[in-house]
Amino acid sequence: xxxxxxxQEAILQLIRQxxxxxxxxxxxxxxxxxxxxSSTSVVDYNLNILQKYGHIRRxxxxxxxxxxxxxxxxxxxxxxxxxxxxxxxEPLPVFSAQAEPLEILELATSLTRGEEDLYALRxxxxxxxxxxxxxxxxxxxxxxxxxxxxxxxxxxxxSKQEATLKRFYYDGDRVRLQPxxxxxxxxxxxxxxxxxxxxxxxxxxxxA
Amino acid sequence: xxxxxxxQEAILQLIRQxxxxxxxxxxxxxxxxxxxxSSTSVVDYNLNILQKYGHIRRxxxxxxxxxxxxxxxxxxxxxxxxxxxxxxxEPLPVFSAQAEPLEILELATSLTRGEEDLYALRxxxxxxxxxxxxxxxxxxxxxxxxxxxxxxxxxxxxSKQEATLKRFYYDGDRVRLQPxxxxxxxxxxxxxxxxxxxxxxxxxxxxA
DNA sequence: TGAGTCGCAGAACATACGTCCTATTCTCGA
DNA sequence: TCGAGAATAGGACGTATGTTCTGCGACTCA
Numbered sequence: 017x018x019x020x021x022x023x024q025e026a027i028l029q030l031i032r033q034x035x036x037x038x039x040x041x042x043x044x045x046x047x048x049x050x051x052x053x054s055s056t057s058v059v060d061y062n063l064n065i066l067q068k069y070g071h072i073r074r075x076x077x078x079x080x081x082x083x084x085x086x087x088x089x090x091x092x093x094x095x096x097x098x099x100x101x102x103x104x105x106e107p108l109p110v111f112s113a114q115a116e117p118l119e120i121l122e123l124a125t126s127l128t129r130g131e132e133d134l135y136a137l138r139x140x141x142x143x144x145x146x147x148x149x150x151x152x153x154x155x156x157x158x159x160x161x162x163x164x165x166x167x168x169x170x171x172x173x174x175s176k177q178e179a180t181l182k183r184f185y186y187d188g189d190r191v192r193l194q195p196x197x198x199x200x201x202x203x204x205x206x207x208x209x210x211x212x213x214x215x216x217x218x219x220x221x222x223x224a
Numbered sequence: 225x226x227x228x229x230x231x232q233e234a235i236l237q238l239i240r241q242x243x244x245x246x247x248x249x250x251x252x253x254x255x256x257x258x259x260x261x262s263s264t265s266v267v268d269y270n271l272n273i274l275q276k277y278g279h280i281r282r283x284x285x286x287x288x289x290x291x292x293x294x295x296x297x298x299x300x301x302x303x304x305x306x307x308x309x310x311x312x313x314e315p316l317p318v319f320s321a322q323a324e325p326l327e328i329l330e331l332a333t334s335l336t337r338g339e340e341d342l343y344a345l346r347x348x349x350x351x352x353x354x355x356x357x358x359x360x361x362x363x364x365x366x367x368x369x370x371x372x373x374x375x376x377x378x379x380x381x382x383s384k385q386e387a388t389l390k391r392f393y394y395d396g397d398r399v400r401l402q403p404x405x406x407x408x409x410x411x412x413x414x415x416x417x418x419x420x421x422x423x424x425x426x427x428x429x430x431x432a
Numbered sequence: 433t434g435a436g437t438c439g440c441a442g443a444a445c446a447t448a449c450g451t452c453c454t455a456t457t458c459t460c461g462a
Numbered sequence: 463t464c465g466a467g468a469a470t471a472g473g474a475c476g477t478a479t480g481t482t483c484t485g486c487g488a489c490t491c492a
Contacts (some may be wrong), residue, residue: 021439039281039291042247055441060481062307062439073247079287079448079479083247094240122332127430143478148356168431219429221356223376229469251449263471266450270469287449287478 019070024062027053028071031082040190041082094128096121096136096156102169102170102179103140123156128217134217138210147181153221155181157214168216174209195224228277232258232270232288236279237377239290249290251360304329304342304364310387311348311380331364331426345378354391354403363389376424382417385406389424 020028030050034042037063042050043058053059063082064073098121121136127133137151147168149155157170169184171193181204182193191210193203228236238258242250243285250258252267261267271290274280283289306329329344355376357363365378379391379401390401390411399418403422 022437038283040283040286040288041247044481045479053440054478055443057442057482059439074480075246075248076380077250077448077480078248081250081480108401124329124331124407126329127428148353148358150356159228216409219427221427223424223426231469252451255447263468263473264450265472266470285450285478289450332443347454 020066020071021062022052024066024141027059027062028066031072031084033098033224035084041080043080094123094134096123096128096134098136098138098154100137101140102137102155102181103143103215121154123218123220127156127220133157134158135214145180149181149219153219154214156218156220159214159219160212163212170213170216172211172213173203173205174211175205182210225258228274229270231259231261232274234279235267235270239280243292243386248290249333251288255395262317278296295410302331303341304331304344306346306362308345308347309348310389311351312362329362331428337425342366342425343422352389357389358429361427363424364426366430368420368426371420371423378421378424379417380421381413383413409424 024113028045030136031042034046034050044056044063047053047063048056051059063072063074067074071084073083073170075083085096123187125167135157137155137157139149139151139155142151155170161182163169165185168181170179170181171184172179173193180193180203184197186193187204189207191207194207195202230264235255238255239250242254242258242274252264252271255261255267255271256264268273271280271282276284279292281291283291297401343364343365345363347357347359347363350359363378371377371392373393375392376389378387379392380387381401387402390403393400393402395412397415398412399415401413401418403410
């Protein structure tokens with residue numbers, strides 16, 4: 017990254033200031049006026065240089081398409097769609113990219129651990145109290161095909177017509193669904209009786 | 225500031241996201257496409273409402289002239305210090321500004337609800353399983369002097385030398401500490417036997 | 433001296449974009 | 463049930479704005 021000309025320094029400085037004050041980037045002509053340049057082509061010319069040297073990022077054909085690179089803002093939150101409710105007796109909402117989420121949650125990335133395609137369900141009722149999950153809690157899920165022993169999963173049990181949230185274990189030719197509360201008895205079911213919807217990433221309870 | 229329609233919420237959400245991702249605000253047509261709106265006029269209409277209610281600031285005749293107002297631009301995460309552990313038989317760590325936190329957590333502001341001076345404790349052991357809180361869970365607390373009936377609090381019970389997490393009720397000349405799990409029996413203690421450390425704002429369980 | 437590059441000037445061009453007008457549908461209380 | 467206002471649809475209009483073309487002086491390098 018080579019040294020910038022005074023004019024380029026001025027332009028870069030103006031971009032920073034403009035964004036700070038206005039909340040959006042300047043146009044080519046904004047820069048032209050503020051820096052007393054005679055032509056938009058001069059601005060264009062120097063913006064290209066600034067981009068080449070890595071100071072800014074330009075989106076072609078986009079008005080005010082100037083972004084400051086150094087900001088390199090790392091995201092502290094991930095967006096997770098809240099797609100529906102989970103209740104004992106109701107079928108589970110199925111996650112699909114098309115479905116309209118009820119709400120978009122901002123969850124700290126420390127919670128989501130960089131996972132993608134997460135979605136969330138709001139718990140209705142106290143039927144999962146044996147999994148230490150209360151009415152109103154938020155369950156963050158990762159849709160998954162492969163399940164490992166010990167994963168906590170959200171499952172639909174066909175024979176009982178019931179949604180549940182348990183630890184999942186293969187136990188011979190059965191599947192053992194174990195409540196998180198170890199004082200409760202596990203549930204043994206046939207593998208094809210249980211439909212796993214996703215793996216539980218996190219549970220959030222908001223009391224405030 | 226009145227309540228926003230789902231569409232207005234979606235638009236506001238998109239603006240935030242767009243700015244975060246692109247570094248500059250969306251155009252009316254960007255919003256139209258992203259929110260599946262039929263016309264730019266619908267966007268214009270709703271943007272004006274958002275402006276009227278103080279969520280955004282528009283610069284007329286300016287492309288991408290949408291700015292988030294400070295209140296809407298506010299941080300999506302709050303920093304909460306994790307200052308120690310909470311276990312049944314151990315005294316509670318006392319929150320002080322000087323103490324070195326074990327870790328700084330970034331929690332979504334939707335969780336913290338704008339509260340200040342929050343701190344977090346990591347739960348050790350299953351002694352609070354009757355409050356639906358498991359080993360390893362994170363408890364977010366607000367230090368508080370005044371307690372309202374029904375608040376969930378973290379308390380130290382002197383006579384039992386025990387830390388606990390219960391719903392707090394004044395019950396005549398006693399204090400009733402009620403487990404969140406309503407099937408469990410409440411605990412009745414003398415007011416000066418219980419030392420309330422803080423009010424529980426949120427509980428976070430990370431299973432990933 | 434002449435070709436080549438750099439930095440700039442001025443303007444033209446195409447289109448991205450905000451705005452606004454009209455019409456239609458939806459909502460909800462009198 | 464009717465009417466008024468809210469909300470939406472579709473599109474036209476004007477301009478704001480990125481891009482590009484041509485050209486000019488200054489400077490470098492053989």
